[in-house]
Amino acid sequence: MSKRIVAGNWKMNLTAEEAVNLFKEIEERLSFSEVDVKVFVPSIYLQSLTGLSEKITIGAQNFYPVSKGAFTGEISPIQLRSIGINTVLIGHSERRDLFGENDDFIQSKVKSALENGMDIILCCGESLETRDAGNEVKFVTGQLSSALSIVESASMKNITIAYEPIWAIGTGKTSSSQQAEDMHLAIRNWLDSKYGPTVAGSTSILYGGSCNAANAKELFACPNVDGGLIGGASLDAETFLTIISSF
Numbered sequence: 001m002s003k004r005i006v007a008g009n010w011k012m013n014l015t016a017e018e019a020v021n022l023f024k025e026i027e028e029r030l031s032f033s034e035v036d037v038k039v040f041v042p043s044i045y046l047q048s049l050t051g052l053s054e055k056i057t058i059g060a061q062n063f064y065p066v067s068k069g070a071f072t073g074e075i076s077p078i079q080l081r082s083i084g085i086n087t088v089l090i091g092h093s094e095r096r097d098l099f100g101e102n103d104d105f106i107q108s109k110v111k112s113a114l115e116n117g118m119d120i121i122l123c124c125g126e127s128l129e130t131r132d133a134g135n136e137v138k139f140v141t142g143q144l145s146s147a148l149s150i151v152e153s154a155s156m157k158n159i160t161i162a163y164e165p166i167w168a169i170g171t172g173k174t175s176s177s178q179q180a181e182d183m184h185l186a187i188r189n190w191l192d193s194k195y196g197p198t199v200a201g202s203t204s205i206l207y208g209g210s211c212n213a214a215n216a217k218e219l220f221a222c223p224n225v226d227g228g229l230i231g232g233a234s235l236d237a238e239t240f241l242t243i244i245s246s247f
């Protein structure tokens, strides 16, 4: 059975004080449950937040897929591990579109994260243009095929997939639950064809894209939606906690 997961992506938001306050409020009000809760925080807050909670996993929004060296401004997976971080986000559309991370680079990040024993949330998702042309499934499974090309079945236990249609990220436009379910089913079928039914059935597939307290219940009720990757709505404790309790 796939795990239920709700992950917040704080992106480049919050001052240090705001970050600690938000984290503490979520931590204090969150009860232990069947849902895995993660937050991907700005890198400068990783060290101060890690270890503060047994209920919340802290993850890194980004890293550079090389062990060490002359890469000014970058952070390696080994450095993340050295401060207790073993969960990373890879393939977010903002990294792809704003920072030029192409499929090959994303593939190298997946390889590097796995070599360093990390858990990954791997994002995929199509543009509106691609969807309007009817090519969304081909496009998304193509992204996964590239990112996971060197990944064996045994490593899939470290990977969660987040389907995030680009046209729904930060736009207030959510995909309908039917659109989300159709894509999640297509992703699960693709996993089945590559890895077989056990991996397909146990890999969590999250929905991301303007998921909020009002629509989470309907989205999470879809048979192939195992939770959400939440951007804007994860910046408010009350809203984030409502989403976590929406299963």
Ligand code: PEP
Pocket: 009, 164, 168, 169, 170, 171, 172, 208, 209, 210, 211, 229, 230, 231, 232, 233
């Ligand atoms: C995201 O960036 O991963 C995301 C889902 O953002 P939002 O919820 O704000 O659309």
